[in-house]
Amino acid sequence: MTTPVSVLEFFERFPDDAACLEHLMCTRFGKYIDCPKCGRHGKFSRIKKIPAYQCAWCGHHIHPMAGTPFEKSRTPLQKWYYAMYLFTTPRRHVSAKELERQLSVTYKTAWRIGNEVRKYMGIVGSGNDFNGQTEADNETGSEEEETQTGFAGNGHSTTAFGT
Numbered sequence: 001m002t003t004p005v006s007v008l009e010f011f012e013r014f015p016d017d018a019a020c021l022e023h024l025m026c027t028r029f030g031k032y033i034d035c036p037k038c039g040r041h042g043k044f045s046r047i048k049k050i051p052a053y054q055c056a057w058c059g060h061h062i063h064p065m066a067g068t069p070f071e072k073s074r075t076p077l078q079k080w081y082y083a084m085y086l087f088t089t090p091r092r093h094v095s096a097k098e099l100e101r102q103l104s105v106t107y108k109t110a111w112r113i114g115n116e117v118r119k120y121m122g123i124v125g126s127g128n129d130f131n132g133q134t135e136a137d138n139e140t141g142s143e144e145e146e147t148q149t150g151f152a153g154n155g156h157s158t159t160a161f162g163t
Ligand SMILES: [Zn+2]
Pocket: 035, 036, 037, 038, 039, 040, 055, 056, 057, 058, 059, 060
């Protein structure tokens, strides 16, 4: 799996929040996993009403967003994904202004998303291509090194969309 290269490909791949959650679940935990509670191996299935997955054997819940910047956000997951997609396109830096426009959110929300995405993707202080392109409007300029968990959290830390 590679990073979607066009906006069209992005929306084909991530048409809604559910598709994003599925991707988050698969990249963080895997498609078929040993249940941390009952230990049995199998597929966790999506619970309709909450953004979580359930063990087919014992009903144990896994919340793929737990521990991510999306967890307590009111911004839909797809917007977060789109923001991350924008950051993976190697062409230019992504300003809060651009996020504001592209995501149809307030400037404040856009700024926060941009900041969180940078941290989450290990862009700040990671020494990769994005380094040094921190926004002029990033006033707090948080330079503290985050543990680079990446998007996947299972070793695929360098790319948000890698599997
Ligand atoms: Zn279980």
